[in-house]
Amino acid sequence: MLPGSASHGLVSSFSPGGDQFALSGPDGRIRVYETGSGRLLVSLGGPSDTAKANGGPAANGHLVENNTCIAWVVTKEKGKKKQAVGVRGVAVGTAAGDVKFYDVQLGELKWKAVDAVQGGVKSLVFSAGQGVILATGANCSLVSVGVEDGAVKKRFEASKYPITAIALAPDGKHVFGGGSTMQLWDVTSEERAAKYTGHPTEVRAVAFVPGQPHAISAATGERHVAVWDVPPAKKSKKQHPAVTTLSLEEPAVAVDAACVSEGETFSVGAVSEGGEAYVWVCHRDSAGGGDADGGDATGGSRASLACQLVMRLRVGDGSAAKGSHAGKDEEILGVQFQPGPSGPSLLVARGTSAKPAFETLAVPLEAGADVVVSLRPVGGVLLQANQKGAAAAASAPGAQDKSVQPRPKQAPTSGASVTLLGTDNIGAPVLSRAAAEAAAASGRKRGAEDDEDMSTAAAAGVEEEEVPDLPEGDVPLGERVAALEARSLGTAGAAAEEAGTSGAAGAASSMPGGSAKADSLSVLLTQAIRSNDRALLERCLATSSTTVIANTVARIVPMDAALFLKAAVDRLVSKPNRAVQLVPWIRAVLHHHTAYLMSAPGVQPALTSLFQAIDSRVRLHDPLLRLYGRLGLVLHHTRTDKAAAGPERPGPEVEYVDDLEEEPAAEDPFAPAPVSDDEDDEDDEDESGSEDEDGEAKFDAMLADGPQGSDDDEDLDSFLDDDD
Template sequence: MAAAGAGGVYEALPPPCSFSPGRRELLAVSGLDGRIAVWDSRRGALLREYVPSAHLSATCTCLAWAPSRGGPESHQKKKRKSESVDKDPQYDLLTIGTATGTILLYSIAKGELQSKLQAGGHDNRVNCIRWHQDNGFLYSCSDDKHIVEWSTQTYKVKCKWKADNSGVSSLCVSPDGKMLLSAGRTIKLWDLESKTLSRQFTGHSTAVTSLMFIRPPGESQSSSDTTGLYFLSGAVHDRLISVWQVRTEKKERGAVLSFTLADFPVSVDLAPSDSKDEPLKLAVVCRDGQLHLFEHVLNGNHKKPLAPTCTVQIATSGSDEDSTPKPVPILSAGFCPDKESMFLYYGSSMQPLIEQVALKTDETHICLVRDVHKTVKLRKEEAVTRVKTPVVKPDTTVLVPGIPGHSSAVSITSRSQKDRKRKPGDKEASIEDRLGAMDIDLPKVPIKGGLPQTDSFAVLLVQGLESNDPNILNRVFQTKNESLIKKTVQRIPVYSVIPLVHELAKRLQGHPTSAMLMVRWLKAVLVNHASYLSTLPDLVPQLGSLYQMMETRVKNLQKMSRLNGKLYLLVTQVAASEIAQRSHTNQEAKLVYEEESSEDESGEEEQNSDSDDNWEEGEEEANEGAELGTSDSEEEMNVDKVNGDSDGESEDESDDD
């Protein structure tokens, strides 16, 4: 059974708790103050209570039971009646992980701390602890991105390696003890002998808090065949339990099956099947306090998420004044060895109520009515104090706190005045009149717009974050006015910035319309409180889940923008063609102009066309004409020359004469 602690991304989860394996006879519960209580599941009696020395500064973050010892030792001395403890003798050692990175080994039989694992280990919060069934090694993971292998014989670090770029939130050892699963936002399969990465699985956008191997039916625990080996995983703010198959032949990374939930899981337990035809049983407790039971036969891929076969809820019968039943949250659940009944842990960590219930899965919804107020009988101890309350006489002058020597005094009313009942006609003095009677100089601060309203968005937002009231938060987050969002974010105190970011990150994973509103709030937070966020030393793990979720959201943004551009071009072209068709509907000319010589021009065109057809003959005739012309001109020139010469000679002759 997996249970996660509180702190960081685990703020929404209850304190860690864990049933002992096997017969589920012990339940270890951690309180909000770090106290560890071990309860008897069958009798509901408190067996042990351990208070760590640094329980206020190093609260418990995870719990894990060590493997069974296989029965009591033969050479062990017989215990006295005062030392005997009614418990399961096979499970004695409880492992406690703390927020400072220290791992504690607590012995239930002795009621004391057996060992402390610290040197060379983690320097940040421990998120998960798992034991090896055979060699007795201990594996732990932390927010410091590392996995540590501890030797329980020497209580020292045997091996340490970096497993992820962000914090590692969960671990699980395979049934044959040769493989180790680790998960942050990515699930990785490691070979324990060589500490090398074998496979990697992706499918969760937030930190994985539940990891569990599912052994195939009909195979022994030490079998090394991983062909039919499955494992399941659940993450924070993820309402699905994914089932993966560890295959050596195919390299499929997607989940083969998923179980749908009403809220994200806080506790998971599994009852494996004994045969291939028998379905496995899965019990998941969600954050809303409901238990969901699933029954399914693992036989390959299943695309559609499976709904729970049965949902269990506990409610009160109602008091005398108010007859309305009120729900009682279930905090954890564990299957009994018969697989037909379960141990339910509900109530609170101060006084847990543990009950063994036989459930019938043929009913889709089961509501168990329990009178919690009569069952729980808290023992109220009177505080022992030596301080006595002073007796104030009527003539005593009491000075109000403030500057020493303050002259304003509070009048002490006599007992007769206190006991006197106010008549119907008397008016009760207001607070302003009472302050004026005390003669206290109040600073006059001009407030724009009158007195501050108690129902302002900044006040409501802080109240909703502190009380985790969804009604108040929904009222605030529904606004779409960016100016109002900006002013509200500016007025909230700095200690509410990180809870606001976590609430926005959780709501961003909801409906797309809600995500659009949350983006405006997130933008205002990052713009107005960037200086405060930059001073936080653990800013990366605080905003890691938000960054990872935003990265998965915008993963396909580039492809979608390209598709949007292509569709826009197509739509605009279709619209333009429709407009063009509408504008060219009337093709008839409104006015035609004809010239008078159109027939002559047509005749000339016909002649020109004829001449064009016989253009070769025309050119030949022109060439011949040109040759004849040149010859004729040459002959005329020769004749002229002859005549000229003769004329000149005759003229000369005449002159001589």
């Protein structure tokens, strides 16, 4: 089935008589239902059986084995009084390569063949004539396992490639199947009888057509079912092509066939990945005409087939578009043709793994005006009592309703009523008791404002109610529980009551928009995963606290953790910019649920996508580092060149220019120092002063002598001349 759908990871099989239906889910349990009443007969397997086989304790579902295929086994054994006693059981193949056999009547595990098929079991068939279970898988062999004790009797290397699906011929001697190339083997002689072209991808389902020389097969990713001549009309070493192909909108996951008239007409049924069933009627055309609505027919020595689609089954309203509401989680789980005097009928299993329903439909021999048949969902949700009118709304015209579902009835209780409705009302708000009481109280308050007299009478009537046996000061248990619920919801309900808002608005306001605690967030996350609610899942992913994320992931079941890991990885691959938000969640899942993820092969594609996304990012780390280093080197050289050139200094404001053309001679350090002008003036003054003193002395001498003789006159004349 498609990832995320209700049937994803489910393995189912009808009993040969169609009275029982075995269904295995991701939890490793095999639930057997009675198709007549729809009740659960027995639940087989699970962690307890795994613990017994592996010798370890079963804790929180971490030791659950992944079941890959189921085959019904009906044998007869001798009882205590040597009487033949019928024993009915189911053989289950696991991804670890083990084959287990459960007794449905006793509800216990009879034996377990450990590692019967190395690499994992892909397909099982029961051979009543040989009293063995034929298993095949990745080891490319057909392994015969005894029904009584589970011992491996023989191995037949049938192919060079893994065999993914097989079917036992009505004669009990031939097996038809393959991995991609289809082959026909003779089990008794352990030889290949014929080889066919097969499919380009892995074969998923194979079935023989009773009373007809044909077999049908479907492969992964192919939107058609191939019809083969088995055994072929002409023996040849070349590969034989398919006789015809039957087209459908989505790849098939299960096929079945029934004979309408031997040698002339037969019916083919298939269940698609989308949870729909298709039914074709094929007629042998002796004139060699092509088929209608069924694909292309190829000629051969035998007459060609003319096939026509006569019925298409789906769950839900036929007039609604596909995926019209997000709450759709019911699909067709399996189909099986039941022989009848007027032709085969179709037994359909629909619903979910938790609550399947069964019904039988007549198969038309020709296509009518409308081949689409819509089946009403099984349903089952809890809504408010005032939502009952929406549930009683009729389906859209044109949809054919094949199931009878009783009209929902309201439980006669004195308190708040609860109504059980179908999936037509999915999306309506589901209120807790505290929120419902708050809404009811607000409605009473509005009524009291309109009619004061009625409000007074109602208040008086409420005040008169007393509990006679209640001790003084104690609070009734109901009021205490309601107070605790109101406290957990916060004060938003009281505010909505005072504002007079409606019940739905009060419920919406009572849900906090901020960060939630781990216990409440784990409940929301589980609900979002199981209902495939994208909006609720995005609200949970908005939490960024690592502590809350770790505690939330630790509280959820490993199977839900695997589904959550797939959803988170898909978001990371599609939008890598959300890595900051998604990586803490993915890391917490890998940390807390490592044991389960390692043993669950269905998680391998998600882990591969995660590894590729991380590897693509890490691969760019080294080139980016080299580019970063080169850019840093260029910047470093640029800064070094600028530092060597130095900073530019401002020039002088005034510049003196010398007019001398010749350079002055160099000074001699040993030359005497030149005399300055000030020193010359001082010398002149000293000389003049000394001369004045000499003249004064001569004049004084002349006065002392008086005018005697001519010598004195001469001295006076000479003195005057000198003075001049």
